[in-house]
Amino acid sequence: MKHTDIYILSGFLGSGKTTLLKRLLQHEKEHGQKVAVVMNEIGQVSIDSHAVSEDAVLSELLSGCVCCTIQDQFEVELYSLLQKHELDVIYIETTGVAHPVEVLDACMSPLFANRIQMGGIITTIDATRWMNRHQLSIPLQMLLKEQVRHADVLIVNKTDILRPDEQAKLSFELQTINSEARTIFTTFSNVRIEDIHLLSKRMRNEHERINIERLRIQTYVHTFTSPIDLDVFEQWVRQLPDTIYRMKGFLRFTHTSGVYSFQYAYGTPLYMKEEMNIPLHFVMIGEQLDKQKLKQQLEDMQKGEG
Numbered sequence: 001m002k003h004t005d006i007y008i009l010s011g012f013l014g015s016g017k018t019t020l021l022k023r024l025l026q027h028e029k030e031h032g033q034k035v036a037v038v039m040n041e042i043g044q045v046s047i048d049s050h051a052v053s054e055d056a057v058l059s060e061l062l063s064g065c066v067c068c069t070i071q072d073q074f075e076v077e078l079y080s081l082l083q084k085h086e087l088d089v090i091y092i093e094t095t096g097v098a099h100p101v102e103v104l105d106a107c108m109s110p111l112f113a114n115r116i117q118m119g120g121i122i123t124t125i126d127a128t129r130w131m132n133r134h135q136l137s138i139p140l141q142m143l144l145k146e147q148v149r150h151a152d153v154l155i156v157n158k159t160d161i162l163r164p165d166e167q168a169k170l171s172f173e174l175q176t177i178n179s180e181a182r183t184i185f186t187t188f189s190n191v192r193i194e195d196i197h198l199l200s201k202r203m204r205n206e207h208e209r210i211n212i213e214r215l216r217i218q219t220y221v222h223t224f225t226s227p228i229d230l231d232v233f234e235q236w237v238r239q240l241p242d243t244i245y246r247m248k249g250f251l252r253f254t255h256t257s258g259v260y261s262f263q264y265a266y267g268t269p270l271y272m273k274e275e276m277n278i279p280l281h282f283v284m285i286g287e288q289l290d291k292q293k294l295k296q297q298l299e300d301m302q303k304g305e306g
């Protein structure tokens with residue numbers, strides 16, 4: 001089955017996301033890739049849609065944020081994009097106030113998680129805004145930090161209006177929050193696209209495959225082929241490390257018929273009976289996922305050996 005790469009373009013208002021998107025689209029066009037762009041704006045009017053050329057599929061989600069208020073609409077939109085088009089890549093330009101992990105969570109719907117591959121979270125930073133962030137409200141300062149903390153690639157823009165001593169300070173501050181991200185100081189999102197696509201599964205050599213495992217926030221998708229024991233499953237959930245932020249999916253249990261949807265966030269599991277027969281995809285999102293071990297545990301559970 002064809003997997004579609006998904007990239008999340010995160011970053012505060014005016015930090016250079018659209019400027020980056022234009023560069024990415026140009027690159028994809030030159031490489032004959034089939035692309036879709038999901039643009040999310042909080043307002044009712046689209047501002048940046050002109051940035052998307054006609055050869056890319058454009059989906060605009062207005063009047064809400066895909067990481068919270070219109071998460072369901074976003075899920076339906078992604079599903080429909082994947083159904084209608086044979087896509088190589090989807091770029092999601094988030095609103096400046098979106099939390100990147102919540103957006104990633106919204107992308108990883110168990111309905112189609114087996115058809116996508118996270119390419120990474122790319123965060124753009126307005127260098128001056130960062131230096132003056134203390135003027136923002138506390139929640140916005142925290143959001144800025146979160147956008148940095150969870151990024152796989154950090155693009156620091158507007159360095160043309162930054163003094164050298166400010167650049168050194170900024171670099172130190174970003175390193176302190178996220179030492180693992182690839183950090184690029186630039187202007188107008190002028191980056192080597194290869195630096196962003198290094199995280200992509202479309203790049204197939206060994207060196208690059210290792211990089212995929214280095215995504216800060218990782219995802220694992222498992223597909224169950226038969227029912228599992230509820231007690232064994234709950235025991236397994238309880239012993240998971242707290243670096244697993246989120247799990248969701250569809251399950252069947254040995255003691256009862258039918259499919260159950262399972263949701264887990266902040267340590268709290270929730271089960272709900274589904275009316276339809278849905279494929280049993282199960283999604284995990286977290287840091288330092290030992291995918292081999294998880295795969296083995298879930299397979300054992302299915303064989304009744306958990």
Ligand SMILES: Nc1nc2c(ncn2[C@@H]2O[C@H](COP(=O)(O)OP(=O)(O)OP(=O)(O)O)[C@@H](O)[C@H]2O)c(=O)[nH]1
Nearest residue numbers: 012013014015016017018019096157158159187188
């Ligand atoms: N001086 C300077 N201006 C820049 C740089 N990068 C981007 N800009 C300008 O900053 C403005 C905002 O850039 P966008 O790419 O639209 O930023 P955005 O993150 O998409 O903005 P929102 O959609 O509002 O969240 C535009 O006028 C850009 O031309 C830079 O490195 N230096």
